[in-house]
Amino acid sequence: MERKEKVNERKTSRGRQRIEIKKIEKETARQVAFTKRRQGVMKKASELAALCGAEVVIVTIS
């Protein structure tokens, strides 16, 4: 299906919200945050390695 079909849709997103840095209690939300953020950390780490010729090892448990 079409990627963008914003024709005359109302905005449905309030964009990124600020969150407190404390454990997310809701299981599913925590899982989602973990997936997204692990990806982000990995990307940043790859960039660090590539840009600076450094070795970066990351281990995430759970």
Next chain:
Amino acid sequence: MERKEKVNERKTSRGRQRIEIKKIEKETARQVAFTKRRQGVMKKASELAALCGAEVVIVTIS
């Protein structure tokens, strides 16, 4: 000394520029990028750990 003294200074920054993800050849620039970005990766990792109750270990060499 004062943090902000922008009184009637011209803008001196073009803001964050886009860079290519390849090894930075200039030694000093690479060192600066390494310092800034390692800090950033560490912060992201801490947040991941705090938010998701995960264990994150990062090792950076050089």
Next chain:
DNA sequence: TACTCTATATTTAGTGC
């Protein structure tokens, strides 16, 4: 060398499919 500042690039919370 490390820190500050500004403008802009990038990440991601919330939402829908």
Next chain:
DNA sequence: GGCACTAAATATAGAGT
């Protein structure tokens, strides 16, 4: 559970101190 999207939060390149 994952992908796509939007808009706001955050990281950071470049320049100055």
